[in-house]
Amino acid sequence: MTAPIISLQNIDVTFTPKGKTIHAVKDVSIDVQKGDIYGIVGYSGAGKSTLVRTVNLLQEPTAGSVIINGETFFSKVDGQAKTQIKGNELKEKRRKIGMIFQHFNLLNERTVEENVLFALENSKDKEADKKKKVEGLLDLVDLSDRAKQYPSQLSGGQKQRVAIARALANDPEILISDEATSALDPKTTRQILALLKKLNQEYNLTVLLITHEMEAVKSIANKVAVMQNGRVLEKGSTLDIFTKPQAELTKEFIATATNQDQAIEAISQSEAVEDLTNGQIFAQLTYSGNATNEPLITSLYQNFGIVANILYGNVEVLQDTEVGSLLVILSGDTTNMDAALDFLAAQSVSVNILKGEQA
Known part of the structure; x- marks a missing residue:
């Protein structure tokens, strides 16, 4: 594997x-590998914005190393600063790291094209070339x-x-989007995310x-890290995080993103779930890839005599892979139930027992 374009190592900020x-x-x-869309997710105060500001040293770490494109921007270990780029050299490096923010940070007294041109003020290009570049960028973001x-x-x-457009003016290799869709309505959020994905795919940004x-994250990221209280709880491919979450916070985020929390809350109040009998469990089954092509429900009955009453189902596509989720009541002999759950695990089906004897 090639060296990462961004490597943050043992970063502390105090x-x-x-x-x-x-x-x-x-x-x-x-x-972060070149071409990634790497999502860093967490509630306010998790430390995610502080962390990414260390990438271009807008926030200097207290300890750790920041390595961009194989070059060490900053390194401090055991209180000793080994490497730190500063001054004009740092300014030059920052040009290749674009940033967009929640509140846009535009200059209100300047026109749209002047706002984009502002990013090129220190460029040595001819004015005509700058103007042409701005025109191209505004066309790219559909604002000509x-x-x-x-x-x-x-x-x-x-x-x-x-x-x-302004963030792209200096041809960055990295674009940091810091809560850039938080102030937007859902439709506009989808449009901005689609634009970021387009830039990633067409320009290898x-x-x-x-x-x-x-x-x-679910919409466009291929990798994700989940942060809480300044720490990364877990990280990995978006597919793995969504299908095999480990931390409770991650499970909470995913339930919200897939509307499973609403489904579970509503269905948990149904008569069928409230009146579970002996030998019944209410469970969530999550599966992906080849498992979506297997007749799982049929296999449970044919092989173990376990009847599955499907109360809710959903299938999405993450990273070109089908991911399915079912809320079911499983009914059958207790011994066979254990074997059935082992069978599901062997088929790479994640089972979350929400209510019943084995919960």
């Missing part, structure tokens, strides 16, 4: 306001007809498109997607 110590990021290590307008004349989604919305 603040000491008014003598009080706040450990915002705690020993976090993340590798808004070039002479001011931010106050734009919708939230249009403002974010201007911010994306590596995207760091910082969000508290697992739905955004």
